[in-house]
Amino acid sequence: MTTALLHLDNRTWTESEFLAIGETPERIELFDGSLHVTPGPTPIHQRLSTRLAFILTPSAEAIGLFVHEAINVRVGTNRIPIPDLAITTMIDFEELVVDASDVRLICEILSPSNATTDRVLKMRYYADAGIPWYLLAEPKTATFTLYKLEGSEYAVHATAAPGELLEITEPVVATIDPADLLPPR
Template sequence: MTAAIFGHPGPWTEEEFLALGETPDRVELFDGSLSVTPAPTPRHQRISSELYVVLSPAAEAAGLHVLEAINLRLRPGRIPIPDLVITDDIDFDQLVIDASAVRLVCEIISPSNPSADRVLKMHFYAQAGIPWYLLVEQRTGELHLYRREGDHYLEHSITRRGQVLRLVEPVTAEIDPERLLPPT
């Protein structure tokens, strides 16, 4: 796998990217370039799992779906792997989900590269038309919710420990930052 990635000449096409298949690393495609990151930390996975537990019943009640770590096509040649999404009905056997089916995208901010989630992906998700963007701080559980306005996101709310995020779109749910974090 590593040889296939680093020995590749020139920009990557979407077809070449998809031909890599499943990998133990998180491999994303951004306009001909690959971004490769190792598997997430246990803290990251705890947060993702707890979000899934909270959002899944709410999504089901709204006729939507919650999915973790899927290939998300924002446009041809641009396929990130967000930590969590809430989607409309989709084909569960497709390798890639189109952004038009996504109502909310969530990223758990990587301490090693926070600008990827706070700037790059935020910009790309807004351009793709995804209505809601949720960012989660790994250390504090702080939740930053953004609503799309035009081609960018505006901050809708910040929820800190001791507070509760009350979502009304795309699902009705309450997220407690304390619950997301591992026990101390």
């Protein structure tokens, strides 16, 4: 199954109409008035997400930040992607959408169905919204790339492959060897 952009009834969706859909088992995102639907993630994707959250959470909470998996983040008018992980300041935990101004780091884990979306579209949205850090994890190569927002663009800050250490110093402090996040082989 591949990613789809839906224009149901050939119309543009507003944020309020999108939010009225409510919780669904599918991952539905709003991109400039179009609904973006992807299939559920693979087990390796979920393992990376869970283990990465486990590593980042103690450091985040020690300084008053929070790690979230798969939350709605408003990055602009009619733009609500669902990143795999987000580190935020204190937010209203009951709200359905988190504003980009509360996000300090976004992480996307590439999936075969959405690699281009994560590398291009979402990266652009996150940069436009001013999110300072973007972590991109590639399960096939087990490579992690940390980007820092410089002006209006992300620039590579650090990269690590299995057996190498990714040192994160902002917004949290963490050392990650991508090999530690992979399933046993």
